[in-house]
Amino acid sequence: MDGSAESLRGYLEYLRDLGIYDVYRTSDPSDDPALAAWWKSVASPVAPPASATPQRPANSSVPAPQRPAAPIQRPAPSPTPQRPPMPSSNRAPDIVITPPAAAAAPPPAYDFDQAPAPTGQFAPPAMPLVSFNKLAPLPTERVAPADKVAALQKVRDTIGDCTRCPLAYAGRHNIVFADGDPNAELMFVGEGPGADEDASGTPFVGKAGQLLNNMINAMGLKREQVYIANVVKCRPPQNRTPEPKEANTCSPFLLQQVDIVQPKVIVALGATAATYLLGVKQSLANLRGQWHDVRGAKCAVTYHPAFLLRDPRQKGEAWKDLQRVMVELGLKPPARS
Numbered sequence: 001m002d003g004s005a006e007s008l009r010g011y012l013e014y015l016r017d018l019g020i021y022d023v024y025r026t027s028d029p030s031d032d033p034a035l036a037a038w039w040k041s042v043a044s045p046v047a048p049p050a051s052a053t054p055q056r057p058a059n060s061s062v063p064a065p066q067r068p069a070a071p072i073q074r075p076a077p078s079p080t081p082q083r084p085p086m087p088s089s090n091r092a093p094d095i096v097i098t099p100p101a102a103a104a105a106p107p108p109a110y111d112f113d114q115a116p117a118p119t120g121q122f123a124p125p126a127m128p129l130v131s132f133n134k135l136a137p138l139p140t141e142r143v144a145p146a147d148k149v150a151a152l153q154k155v156r157d158t159i160g161d162c163t164r165c166p167l168a169y170a171g172r173h174n175i176v177f178a179d180g181d182p183n184a185e186l187m188f189v190g191e192g193p194g195a196d197e198d199a200s201g202t203p204f205v206g207k208a209g210q211l212l213n214n215m216i217n218a219m220g221l222k223r224e225q226v227y228i229a230n231v232v233k234c235r236p237p238q239n240r241t242p243e244p245k246e247a248n249t250c251s252p253f254l255l256q257q258v259d260i261v262q263p264k265v266i267v268a269l270g271a272t273a274a275t276y277l278l279g280v281k282q283s284l285a286n287l288r289g290q291w292h293d294v295r296g297a298k299c300a301v302t303y304h305p306a307f308l309l310r311d312p313r314q315k316g317e318a319w320k321d322l323q324r325v326m327v328e329l330g331l332k333p334p335a336r337s
């Protein structure tokens with residue numbers, strides 16, 4: 001890492017894709033018993049008890065340690081020569097020097113068991129995490145295949161020229177609704193549009209989109225056969241992670257898209273998509289390799305293609321995730337020519 005802001009941001013995104021969010025936040029010392037004990041000792045230094053002082057044996061032949069020399073007596077300062085009084089009109093106000101207060105007693109040791117809830121920069125983010133399953137009642141009937149295009153268009157019309165969250169004012173050019181087949185059995189959910197998507201109005205069209213296309217093709221499908229959407233539909237500035245307020249405001253639209261498409265399998269691409277679909281904030285390592293339920297569909301979690309571009313070593317792991325999806329959908333990889 002060369003230390004530039006760009007590389008630092010890339011490193012933070014790398015950690016975020018792994019589900020590590022709080023690298024920038026100082027941890028609460030009460031979370032760590034060892035740190036708490038250290039903090040206690042620092043906050044309230046205690047002199048060792050007299051009995052703890054090592055006693056010299058009475059008949060020891062070891063010479064007694066030399067006592068430190070008596071403190072150096074400083075000569076009393078000579079009296080300050082008195083200045084002749086100035087005329088009152090030219091005199092600066094008298095400076096009153098307050099003698100230093102007596103040394104304050106050390107504060108009592110901090111009791112972390114009685115500590116109030118952390119506030120300020122230590123406060124946990126106000127992020128009401130609710131899974132898509134709990135966000136609204138599950139649909140009682142499927143939308144007829146012939147009606148899905150119109151139903152999705154109705155959702156798009158509801159979004160309109162949306163200004164419901166701050167991303168509306170963060171320089172977006174297009175609201176990126178979705179792409180693909182409304183009757184798809186497989187749905188991919190990403191985090192939010194990037195610069196290319198913002199410019200085109202279509203999700204996953206940049207480099208990450210090209211990699212997603214390759215992943216879809218490797219599964220024996222074409223991009224037009226799947227449905228692709230994001231948690232937020234407007235580009236966060238500098239491609240930062242959507243704030244909880246933004247994601248929570250926009251998620252109901254994605255929820256309606258899921259309920260209309262009703263795919264058999266949803267693949268959550270990256271930690272942000274998994275966080276909001278599942279209503280949990282865990283590392284990808286915890287969430288991968290198992291099936292989750294999202295609105296009646298089986299949900300697999302894997303790496304975001306943008307992360308795979310930064311760390312291609314994880315492509316094999318992502319392929320394992322997609323192979324489980326292929327088994328579930330009865331897909332076979334295309335024959336090599």
Ligand code: SF4
Binds near residue numbers: 162164165166168
């Ligand atoms: S991100 Fe979603 S909620 Fe926010 S302005 Fe865009 S469409 Fe509206």
